[in-house]
Amino acid sequence: MKKASVLFVCMGNICRSPAAEGVLHALAEKAGLDLHIDSAGTEGYHVGERSDSRMRSAARKRGVEMTTLARQVVAADLSPGAFDLVIAMDHANLRRLKAIAGGPLSEHVQLFSSFLDDTWPTEVPDPYYGGEDGFEQVLDMLEAGCPVILETLGRCGDHGS
Template identity: 30%
Template sequence: MKNILFVCLGNICRSPMAEYVFRDMAAQRGIQAACKSAGTSGWHNGETMHCGTADILDGMNIDSRDFVSSQVPDDCMQVYDYVLVMDDNNLRDMQKRFGKNPHKLFKITDLLPENSPHDHVPDPWYTGNFVQTREIVSQCCAILCDKLQKGEM
């Protein structure tokens, strides 16, 4: 069983969406994987996810009522097989804290085909576009599931 951590800045928009979308996809495909999400900042520790993310997940019939925001734990590189971040800033913050480990720590959009127009997951806290975030995260999570099923990760 693989353990996966999804990371964004505040852990209330992008990374919780990735956590719950991946968990749902993995369960539907029978993939044995555990996942969690966390933020680099800790600004929202103990809070629920952003209502925009919750609305997207509700629209996908994914129950997210048990979510509580948290900061990236100190032992994340020991606990998780993969740590997938949402953008370059998250990657830099994580590399400063834990060092470079490109086989374990990378942007979720690195899973997308090279011709993809997306090199990061835009933060809907700023863009307001939770649908765009869902589309990118869903595509990345589907590819992640494919790779796990094929034993490529």
């Protein structure tokens, strides 16, 4: 069986989605799970760049390393066989994914907030233009939702050990 996989998506792939990739990777590693975890942006503004230094710094303080380089999502990423879950950080990126797919999205494409309880916002806010507290809020949300994603991936298929 193929290992379970997830793709996190935000706009530029330098703040929210690579942080989610890092948080889920750290959780999976701690649990001894072998998953395919990736992230991408709906726009190509930052392709090939490292994640935002403010997000890397905030994540590092929590023991999360962010090492990937930004890439843009492509239509093939959205086909049902490519990833078990494709998780958009907000409604705007979910709409953009629909445009990239060229039609309706299958149910394996979801909003990150579907893995959070009702006490959290319905979107992971983009911290790029805000202060340091925005990066912390995003990480709080990711740390709350990623354990639920791990459980969901466990139901999607064999994620190895």
